[in-house]
Structure formats: structure tokens, C-alpha cells
Amino acid sequence: xxxxxxxxxxxxxxxxxxxxxxxxxxxxxxxxxxxxxxxxxxxxxxxxxxxxxxxxxxxxxxxxxxxxxxxxxxxxxxxxxxxxxxxxxxxxxxxxxxxxxxxxxxxxxxxxxxxxxxxxxxxxxxxxxxxxxxxxxxxxxxxxxxxxxxxxxxxxxxxxxxxxxxxxxxxxxxxxxxxxxxxxxxxxxxxxxxxxx
Numbered sequence: 001x002x003x004x005x006x007x008x009x010x011x012x013x014x015x016x017x018x019x020x021x022x023x024x025x026x027x028x029x030x031x032x033x034x035x036x037x038x039x040x041x042x043x044x045x046x047x048x049x050x051x052x053x054x055x056x057x058x059x060x061x062x063x064x065x066x067x068x069x070x071x072x073x074x075x076x077x078x079x080x081x082x083x084x085x086x087x088x089x090x091x092x093x094x095x096x097x098x099x100x101x102x103x104x105x106x107x108x109x110x111x112x113x114x115x116x117x118x119x120x121x122x123x124x125x126x127x128x129x130x131x132x133x134x135x136x137x138x139x140x141x142x143x144x145x146x147x148x149x150x151x152x153x154x155x156x157x158x159x160x161x162x163x164x165x166x167x168x169x170x171x172x173x174x175x176x177x178x179x180x181x182x183x184x185x186x187x188x189x190x191x192x193x194x195x196x197x
Contacts, residue, residue: 004059005059005060005061005102006058006059006060007060008060011058011060014184016180017057017058017180018057018058020053020057020176020180021050021053021054021057021058021063021066024046024049024050024053024054024066024173025050025054025066025069025070025073027046027050028045028046028047028049028050028070028074029070029073029074031045031046032045032046032047032070032071032074032078033074033077033078041161041165042157042158042161043158043159043161043162044161044162044165045162045165046070046169047066047067047070047071047091047094048067048094048116048117048120048121048124048166048169048170049117049166049169049170049172049173050066050067050070050173051063051064051066051067051091051094051095051097051098051116051120052098052101052113052116052117052170052173052174053066053173053176053177054066054098055098055099055101055102056101056102056104056109056173056174056177057177057180058102059102059103060102061099063095063098063099063102064092064095064096064098064099065095066095066098067091067092067094067095067098068088068091068092068095070091071087071088071091082135083128083131083132083135085131086127086128086130086131086132086135087124087128087131089127090123090124090127090128091124093123093127094120094123094124097116097119097120097123098116100112101113101116104174109174109177109178110171110174112174113170113171113173113174114167114170114171116170117163117166117167117169117170117171118163118166118167120166120170121159121162121163121166124162125152125155125158125159125162126152128155129151129152129154129155130148130151132151132155133147133148133151136151141154
């Protein structure tokens with residue numbers, strides 16, 4: 001497969017790529033809405049994997065919108081907190097960061113997936129816990145360096161399940177991208193054989 005960004009015309013011809021991304025966004029919205037009802041670990045999310053999947057399949061700048069679409073739609077149902085600016089900006093940066101992974105191929109794609117899963121989790125943890133500390137007016141954590149460290153320490157039980165889930169889900173998203181590319185190559189080869197007859 002070529003190492004270039006896909007145009008909207010390319011994606012219209014390969015309609016299954018944006019369709020898979022839309023299905024992933026819908027699944028991530030539903031998961032974010034109902035995961036607490038299912039009694040799952042706190043902070044387990046599909047947004048990082050969805051961002052990686054969108055970047056690998058769409059391979060253009062529109063892929064960066066995927067995590068923000070999930071947050072925007074799901075926040076309509078579940079709401080958000082006073083750190084909304086921090087959560088949304090974290091997902092925006094993760095979406096933009098996913099664009100750096102869009103041309104990874106072969107084993108490098110899985111290395112990029114692991115790095116993206118760890119980096120996305122770390123960014124979200126560090127930025128949103130900073131937001132809790134900065135916007136808490138000292139109610140939860142004092143506005144001191146010790147208060148900031150206490151905010152991070154209090155967040156460790158929440159970041160652990162998010163990290164473990166992303167270490168599994170983001171490489172799984174890389175596998176889906178690889179399967180789509182393999183199916184496209186097989187289809188192109190089969191079409192070539194038919195055309196040669």
C-alpha cells in the first residue's frame with residue numbers, strides 16, 4: 001500500500017474504511033455511555049484505540065476528529081465535569097498525535113500502537129490530573145507542589161486500568177488496520193487475475 005495520505009475521493013472508492021471508523025466511533029460512544037453500568041474498571045476507554053484506527057484507515061487529517069467526536073456525542077448523554085477543557089484538549093492532542101502513526105507499516109505499526117497507547121494514556125493522566133489540581137480551588141488538593149503530587153498519586157488507581165486496556169486495545173486496532181489492508185490487497189490481486197483472463 002502506498003505511503004501517502006488518502007484523499008476524500010480515495011476514501012469514497014474505499015468506502016469500507018470510513019465505515020469501519022464510523023462504527024468504531026459509535027462503539028466507543030456506546031462503551032463510554034454504558035461502561036459504568038457494566039461495572040468495568042474506571043477510566044477504561046476506547047478513544048485512544050479509535051484514534052489509532054482512524055489514523056491508520058483514513059490516513060488524512062480528518063482522522064484527528066475521531067476522539068473528539070466520541071467525547072462530544074457521549075458527553076451529551078453522560079455530561080462532563082468542571083475539567084471539561086482539560087479532557088477535551090487531551091483528546092484533541094491525542095487525535096492530532098494519531099496522525100503521526102498513520103503511515104506505520106508491518107511490525108512498526110505495532111510498535112507505534114504500543115507507544116501511542118502508553119503516550120496517550122500518560123498525556124491524558126498528566127493533563128487531566130493537572131486540571132483537577134488547578135481548577136479544584138484547593139478543595140481536593142492544596143495549590144502547592146505537594147498538592148499537585150497528591151493529585152497525581154490519587155490518580156494512579158485510575159490510570160492503571162486505562163494503561164492496561166490501551167496496551168491491549170490499541171495494538172488490536174493496529175491489527176484491524178492490517179486486516180483491512182490485507183483484504184484490499186487480496187481483492188486487488190483477485191481482480192487482476194480476473195482481468196488477465
